[in-house]
Amino acid sequence: MKTIDILIADDEPHIVRALSFIFSKAGFVIDTAVNGEEALSKCRSLTPKIAFFDLVMPKMDGIQLCQLIKAEIRQQPPYIIILTCKGQDIDKEMCLKAGANDFMAKPFSPKEVMEKVRFLLGEE
Amino acid sequence: MYEKLSRNLLAIVIAPLLAVCFFTGGALSPFRFAYLPLMILISIRLPPRAIFLTGTLFACGYAVMVISNKPADWHAMAIAAPEFIFYMLTAWTATSVARTISQERSLFQLSELTFQGLNNELSSRANNLQTTLDTLTLVHTELKKIDRYRTVFLGNIAHELRTPLSGIMAYSEILLTYEDLDIPSQREFLKIINDDSVRMTTLVNDILNSLKIESGNFKLALNKVRSSELIEECIKAMRPMAVAKGLTLESSITSGSIFINADKNQVMQVLINLVNNAIKYTQQGGVTVGVALKGRSAEFFVIDSGEGIFPAEQEKIFDEFYRVLDNVSNRPTGTGLGLSICKKIVDVHEGTIGVESSVGKGSTFRFTIPIFFNEEQFQIDEPGERLIHQHKDIRRILVVVRNTVKSMCLTKSLKKAGYNTTVTNSYEKAHDLLALTSVDLIISDLSLTIDNNEPLLSRAASKMIPFYQSYFYVEPPEIISQVITGYIWSPFNPSQILPILETLKMKHKKISIISSNMDESRMLQVILGLEDYKTELSINNDELFPSGRSFVPEAIIIGTFEADQVDGIVRKIRSNAKVANVPLILALKVNPPRNIKLITAPSQGDRSLLFGLSPLVQIIEGELFK
Numbered sequence: 001m002k003t004i005d006i007l008i009a010d011d012e013p014h015i016v017r018a019l020s021f022i023f024s025k026a027g028f029v030i031d032t033a034v035n036g037e038e039a040l041s042k043c044r045s046l047t048p049k050i051a052f053f054d055l056v057m058p059k060m061d062g063i064q065l066c067q068l069i070k071a072e073i074r075q076q077p078p079y080i081i082i083l084t085c086k087g088q089d090i091d092k093e094m095c096l097k098a099g100a101n102d103f104m105a106k107p108f109s110p111k112e113v114m115e116k117v118r119f120l121l122g123e124e
Numbered sequence: 125m126y127e128k129l130s131r132n133l134l135a136i137v138i139a140p141l142l143a144v145c146f147f148t149g150g151a152l153s154p155f156r157f158a159y160l161p162l163m164i165l166i167s168i169r170l171p172p173r174a175i176f177l178t179g180t181l182f183a184c185g186y187a188v189m190v191i192s193n194k195p196a197d198w199h200a201m202a203i204a205a206p207e208f209i210f211y212m213l214t215a216w217t218a219t220s221v222a223r224t225i226s227q228e229r230s231l232f233q234l235s236e237l238t239f240q241g242l243n244n245e246l247s248s249r250a251n252n253l254q255t256t257l258d259t260l261t262l263v264h265t266e267l268k269k270i271d272r273y274r275t276v277f278l279g280n281i282a283h284e285l286r287t288p289l290s291g292i293m294a295y296s297e298i299l300l301t302y303e304d305l306d307i308p309s310q311r312e313f314l315k316i317i318n319d320d321s322v323r324m325t326t327l328v329n330d331i332l333n334s335l336k337i338e339s340g341n342f343k344l345a346l347n348k349v350r351s352s353e354l355i356e357e358c359i360k361a362m363r364p365m366a367v368a369k370g371l372t373l374e375s376s377i378t379s380g381s382i383f384i385n386a387d388k389n390q391v392m393q394v395l396i397n398l399v400n401n402a403i404k405y406t407q408q409g410g411v412t413v414g415v416a417l418k419g420r421s422a423e424f425f426v427i428d429s430g431e432g433i434f435p436a437e438q439e440k441i442f443d444e445f446y447r448v449l450d451n452v453s454n455r456p457t458g459t460g461l462g463l464s465i466c467k468k469i470v471d472v473h474e475g476t477i478g479v480e481s482s483v484g485k486g487s488t489f490r491f492t493i494p495i496f497f498n499e500e501q502f503q504i505d506e507p508g509e510r511l512i513h514q515h516k517d518i519r520r521i522l523v524v525v526r527n528t529v530k531s532m533c534l535t536k537s538l539k540k541a542g543y544n545t546t547v548t549n550s551y552e553k554a555h556d557l558l559a560l561t562s563v564d565l566i567i568s569d570l571s572l573t574i575d576n577n578e579p580l581l582s583r584a585a586s587k588m589i590p591f592y593q594s595y596f597y598v599e600p601p602e603i604i605s606q607v608i609t610g611y612i613w614s615p616f617n618p619s620q621i622l623p624i625l626e627t628l629k630m631k632h633k634k635i636s637i638i639s640s641n642m643d644e645s646r647m648l649q650v651i652l653g654l655e656d657y658k659t660e661l662s663i664n665n666d667e668l669f670p671s672g673r674s675f676v677p678e679a680i681i682i683g684t685f686e687a688d689q690v691d692g693i694v695r696k697i698r699s700n701a702k703v704a705n706v707p708l709i710l711a712l713k714v715n716p717p718r719n720i721k722l723i724t725a726p727s728q729g730d731r732s733l734l735f736g737l738s739p740l741v742q743i744i745e746g747e748l749f750k
Contacts, residue, residue: 012287012291014290014291014294014295014316015290015291018291018294018295018298021298022298106286106287107286107289107290107292107293108290108293109293109297110294110297110298110301111297
């Protein structure tokens, strides 16, 4: 079973492309998804170490996705980072309760994202 | 009568009492004591004078009885004297009581009336307050709705802006960070940055456009525009978008050259917006754009074979900031401004816009723009222009007319004269408008008097806005002539009619009176006859000039007819060559309340002048600057 380092799920193609580009350039193995359903199935099959989920996605939103993953994948679940537009406190609490690990607000700086990813994967 | 009888009955009883006393012992009759209770009873019911007379009658009767019983018996008389005095005193007391009672009664009635009056006053004030409250509630609800939409709108704007912004930020930083990037990737990322910038610019432009229209800082550059040209240009601009999606884009122009009176850029914007939406919401099939003549307007239509619009949403889509949800991403699409901008543009052109749609089958958007007619007819004559230059202030005028051609003529002329003019086509809308803003003058077309203008009148009165009612008659665009020369109102007053006729220099001339009301026309005939005018009557509108050739009137008075008949009569008169240029005076059935003035517009004899506009302007100036 192939495993990847990072999964990126967002319905905005530009975001996905930008993130994929940065991570591939750094040498990570990545995959992408355009909606919640696809993200879930890829999480199951590819067991990424880190997963970036957009909060608002068709077919299943970020929060629902978190809940399902945390319930299903007990062994080595991915480190989930939610990409948000709002950055409000209420959303953060909800996400954390659902099983998310971290947040990143759009628009984001690719440098910051890289730093975070390196930090997370460097530890492991 | 029964009342009176019963009242007088009491008094009448006194006489028989006397008789009884006389015949049962005279001055010493036991029945004489009945006098006292009777007087008490009477004092309640009879007027003071009657009581006094009655009492006096009894007392005198008693004295007569004493004297007749024992004539020259001084002893007996001395004994009877106090009793006589007693009877007189009783009479006097009863009279006083009666007087007091009647005074009290009238005071009571007075206060009853006052109370009634106050009651009525209170009711009418309460009603006024209620009306005001209702209006305010309406306005408040509207404002809240708009405020709600605006909050959502601002939220959406921020969201919409952030998406392209994140793209721009991410890719520009990538381009800066990775120095060894290959050229194709570089170009790809730069293109994305560019696309996103364009997207943001469009959004910002939409917002600004919408704000501009809303604030009224919006100058319409009206011109003669060929509608087929607009459609062809629109199709040319939108074809790439349609082709990219695999859709057809066709035009459907039925009549060769329909010229509209419009601001080309604005109408183009509407067309492009509608076609854009059509393409966006259609996955297969195509879009058709076209125009056809409909009455005095050109009707543009955009038909698509797309997903259609739910009936519940069909009303809302023209609302500002309202967005339909994209059924793929479940995210609201666009800015919600496109169609509301279209509606505003169409409204400003005095057209209408609407949609027909069925879900799954497609939608048809239609909007109308008035057709163009000859610009020369909007000239203002020289005296009018001179006057206008004297008064440079711009004032706000509200015009209430039904017909688009009329409203356009009048508005254009007034605007040219320098007045900030707003037009509505019903009393209701004018009334609502006055709730939200204020104007300096209201002009209304009399053909609207069928509708209820009460609320508008009272609102205008309460705001102290002068209200002019006039009758503007307009023929099809080819012939526009000023028709009504003056007004009189019934009940007819010689002091009103005669000066008008004298101003028109109609003295000793022939006047034709056309009226459906015999009394009215006879009265007019009499009034005029006394002043040496020669008159002829016509009772119905089939035979306007019964004497035919022998009596050609030099002025015509139109009496009371139903408002919609007047149009026909005027048309007939004006199409009759003999009287086409003769001054027309219209009689009005309605006695206008104080704050309504009727415009008299003496004939200019100048066909290029609409509605005797120069005098109209003079009157307005006079009103505003007195």
